[in-house]
Amino acid sequence: MRAAGINASDWKKREGLMDRELPQTLGYEAAGIIDEVGSGVTHGIVGDRVFGLCIEGAAQAELAVLSYYAPIPPSLDFAGAAALPSVVETATRGLDQLGVVSGNTVLINGASGSVGSVAVQLAVARGARVIGTASPASHDYLRSLGSEAVVYGEGLVDRVRMLAPGGVEGALDVAGSGVLPELIDLAGGPEHVVTIADFAGAQEHGVRFSRGDDGRAVHALGEIGALVESGRFSLPVAQTFPLAEIARAHRAGEDGQVRGKLVLLID
């Protein structure tokens, strides 16, 4: 391993909110160099630069077994590559499950965060019109990604209808901020809404909660390279930390004041 991304799921796991049984390991995504290939593996040879997902959640370590991986896009360093697998897979999965295609108008709630900003760029790349919710301070950022921007909070439905009087074809809830009824209203039914962050709301309102155990969009790992190299996709690395400072990296993520990804560098 050369670098491993940090995600909200890491500190949720550390706090015992996901898997309570001990011992537990951390890290769902990483980038590095293949140093051994297991029997039956058909992609990659020793020495390849790869990035990918570690479904077991054990990638924040010197060595890891990647469950799904692809060649690192040539223009990315290890930190830039390690930032991508989880958010790119998650955002692609949400858009796939909504069936977002060219010409659709899609609403992304929580569009300025890591998953949200990736979902915006991938939806734009599909040819969709994107409306994203974010705080006013993030609106210029959203517009730079190709999204229209509205403030979240009370009056959301009216603000979105000002931009899209007929509503939207699909809504992806990344923030989990308790707005599923509003998203259902705008999208015309719960079947046109997916949330990755509001488990209770999904059960209450009949919305799909997407977490990957119903199929991961691993095809995204092999596809993102072309978008990166064409200059149509980027995700900033906000800060890097040595592996020994993993606790400080988690705290920075939990503070929630970061734009872009936090990445551990592993020597």
Ligand SMILES: NC(=O)c1ccc[n+]([C@@H]2O[C@H](COP(=O)([O-])OP(=O)(O)OC[C@H]3O[C@@H](n4cnc5c(N)ncnc54)[C@H](OP(=O)(O)O)[C@@H]3O)[C@@H](O)[C@H]2O)c1
């Ligand atoms: N189910 C899955 O497979 C899966 C996978 C990955 C992540 N997740 C979950 O997805 C969530 C987002 O992860 P992330 O890494 O993108 O987080 P993040 O980078 O920390 O982004 C959080 C964003 O939420 C926005 N926000 C805060 N309050 C909001 C509100 N009331 N309405 C709309 N947006 C609001 C903030 O926008 P402003 O700064 O503009 O206020 C911020 O940009 C986490 O809960 C994570 O656990 C789920």
